Amino acid sequence: MIKTFPEVPADPGVTRQVLSDSPELMVVAFRFREEGAEGRMHSHPHVQSTYVESGRFAFTVGDQSFEVMAGQSFVIPSGAVHGCRCLEPGTLIDTFAPRRDDFLTSGS
Template identity: 50%
Template sequence: MKESAIFQFNTDIPWEATAPGLQRQIFGYDDRVMLVKVKFEKGAVGTMHQHPHTQVTYVESGAFEFTIGAETKIIRAGDGCYMPSNVMHGCTCLEAGVLIDTFSPHREDFLK
C-alpha cells in the first residue's frame, strides 16, 4: 500500500506545474483517498476530462466556472462540488484562487 507521511507541511511540499497557469501540491494519501491543493491563475483552464475516481472539491479562494456533466455553475470561496466517477468535468478560473481536491481512490497517475 502506498501512503504519504502522517503529517504534511505546506512549506515542505513542492508545487508541480501541471498546465499553463496551474500548479498542484499533493498532500495526504493512501490507496483509498488523496488530498491535492491546486493553484490557478486567472484565466487558467482545468480542461474537460473524466476519471474513475470520485472527486470532491472545495474552493479555498477565488472563483471558478465549473462544468460537471451537462451542468455549469460559478462557485466561489467557501463553495464546493462533487464529481461522480467517470463524469466529464472541468473549470475555468474567473478569479485567481486555490482548489482543495479529494479523490477516492487515490490518483496513482499523480504519484508518477
C-alpha cells in the same frame, strides 16, 4: 507519517500539490495563478470532492455549468467529464477516492 510533496505544473497557469494520500483517499491543492487559467476537460474513475479555498471558478460537470467561490464545495461523480476556468485566482482543494496514483508518478 507526514510526507511532503512538491508543487508541480498541471495546466498553463495552474500548479498541483498532493497534500496527503493513502490508497483509499488523496487530497490535492490546485493553485490557479491567473484569471483565465483552465483545468482542461477530462474524466477519471475516481469520485472527486472539490472545495474552493479561495478565488472564483466556472465549472462544467457533464451537461451542467455553474460558478463557485470561496467556501463552496461539490462532488463530481466517477466518470463524469469535467473542467473549469478560473474567474479570479485562487486554490481548489480536491479529494479523490481512491487515490490518483498518476499524481504520484508524473508531473502531468
